[in-house]
Amino acid sequence: MHEILIEEKILAKNGEIASENRSFFKERKIFAVNIVSSPGAGKTAIIEKTVPLIKDKVNLAVIEGDLATDLDARRLLKFGIPVKQITTGKACHLDAHNISHILPWVLEQKGVSLLIIENVGNMVCPAEYDLGESIRVVVMSVAEGDDKPLKYPAIFSSSDALLLNKIDLLGHTDFDIDKAKENALKINPYLKILETSCRTGEGINEWCAFLEGEMTGAEVKA
Amino acid sequence: MHELSITKSMLRIIAREMKSNGVKRLKKVHIKVGELTAVEPEALRFCFEESIRSTPMEGALLEIDDVPLTGRCKACGTEFRIEAFTNICPDCGGNEIERIAGTELDIISIEAV
Ligand SMILES: Nc1nc2c(ncn2[C@@H]2O[C@H](COP(=O)(O)OP(=O)(O)O)[C@@H](O)[C@H]2O)c(=O)[nH]1
Numbered sequence: 001m002h003e004i005l006i007e008e009k010i011l012a013k014n015g016e017i018a019s020e021n022r023s024f025f026k027e028r029k030i031f032a033v034n035i036v037s038s039p040g041a042g043k044t045a046i047i048e049k050t051v052p053l054i055k056d057k058v059n060l061a062v063i064e065g066d067l068a069t070d071l072d073a074r075r076l077l078k079f080g081i082p083v084k085q086i087t088t089g090k091a092c093h094l095d096a097h098n099i100s101h102i103l104p105w106v107l108e109q110k111g112v113s114l115l116i117i118e119n120v121g122n123m124v125c126p127a128e129y130d131l132g133e134s135i136r137v138v139v140m141s142v143a144e145g146d147d148k149p150l151k152y153p154a155i156f157s158s159s160d161a162l163l164l165n166k167i168d169l170l171g172h173t174d175f176d177i178d179k180a181k182e183n184a185l186k187i188n189p190y191l192k193i194l195e196t197s198c199r200t201g202e203g204i205n206e207w208c209a210f211l212e213g214e215m216t217g218a219e220v221k222a
Numbered sequence: 223m224h225e226l227s228i229t230k231s232m233l234r235i236i237a238r239e240m241k242s243n244g245v246k247r248l249k250k251v252h253i254k255v256g257e258l259t260a261v262e263p264e265a266l267r268f269c270f271e272e273s274i275r276s277t278p279m280e281g282a283l284l285e286i287d288d289v290p291l292t293g294r295c296k297a298c299g300t301e302f303r304i305e306a307f308t309n310i311c312p313d314c315g316g317n318e319i320e321r322i323a324g325t326e327l328d329i330i331s332i333e334a335v
């Protein structure tokens with residue numbers, strides 16, 4: 001009997017590719033945002049609200065991850081920006097390898113400085129898969145439970161920002177927004193929390209300002 | 223279910239190690255899964271057992287160490303188990319807590335003949 005010592009991260013390979021993606025983005029001054037949430041929390045709606053506000057200021061491209069359809073990608077085509085669909089089939093998350101395959105396409109779009117990646121709608125699986133993104137943003141709608149951060153701690157602890165979306169519906173639910181924030185900050189004290197509504201547009205300017213601030217911050221660091 | 227993709231990554235590492243060590247039959251796999259990972263240990267075990275069926279790895283045991291979320295107080299250095307995500311030092315009440323364990327998803331070793 002041999003005991004063979006390995007001591008390695010099980011997802012080391014994904015981590016390596018993610019690091020390569022990250023260097024690729026850094027060298028080309030591309031800021032990459034990985035947006036994650038449960039299905040229907042409003043990832044695509046947020047991108048739809050974000051694009052018109054910033055597309056004259058930054059050169060952006062969108063990657064749409066989805067199990068099987070290109071419906072979300074189609075929703076974005078009307079803005080005349082480059083959109084690339086990745087269908088993952090059975091895989092419930094994007095991984096670094098998926099993204100590495102799209103990098104040549106990103107280059108073809110010439111001068112992209114902001115790459116928005118909508119991950120597959122899932123609160124669990126994307127947590128473990130680094131894509132090489134600059135920041136990870138988790139979206140949670142007020143139609144979900146305010147205890148969600150406690151139930152899905154990994155995604156909240158690995159994210160940089162939390163968008164509490166659909167705040168227009170607050171009056172119609174028993175969602176306690178202060179409790180939700182408290183829970184999220186318990187999991188991740190460094191989380192930047194923003195409130196948004198894609199229905200009324202509330203908070204979208206603040207979100208875009210945050211995004212632009214992060215992009216500038218990343219440039220200064222580089 | 224990402225436990226399946228995690229299992230595949232694990233099996234790739236195991237196959238590489240078995241080959242480079244010239245062993246043929248896998249007996250045991252030892253891994254660590256942190257409390258703050260999005261991995262359900264029992265789902266992982268299920269995927270592992272399904273995936274090794276009818277392969278040279280069939281019958282191997284999967285030993286999973288659950289690693290509790292552990293913090294270290296930046297003020298007084300006390301290390302403690304973080305219960306219910308309460309980031310407060312049980313010794314001095316400090317609230318600047320560094321997380322020192324609980325996010326691992328590591329393969330530690332294998333046994334094979
Ligand atoms: N009331 C309300 N509905 C929203 C808001 N954001 C998204 N929705 C709706 O929620 C549904 C799911 O949104 P979608 O962007 O497709 O979610 P995704 O699966 O995370 O991409 C759609 O019917 C949206 O119109 C919001 O802020 N308020």
Ligand SMILES: [Mg+2]
Nearest residue numbers: 043044072118
């Ligand atoms: Mg969507």
Ligand SMILES: [Zn+2]
Nearest residue numbers: 295298311314
């Ligand atoms: Zn202390």
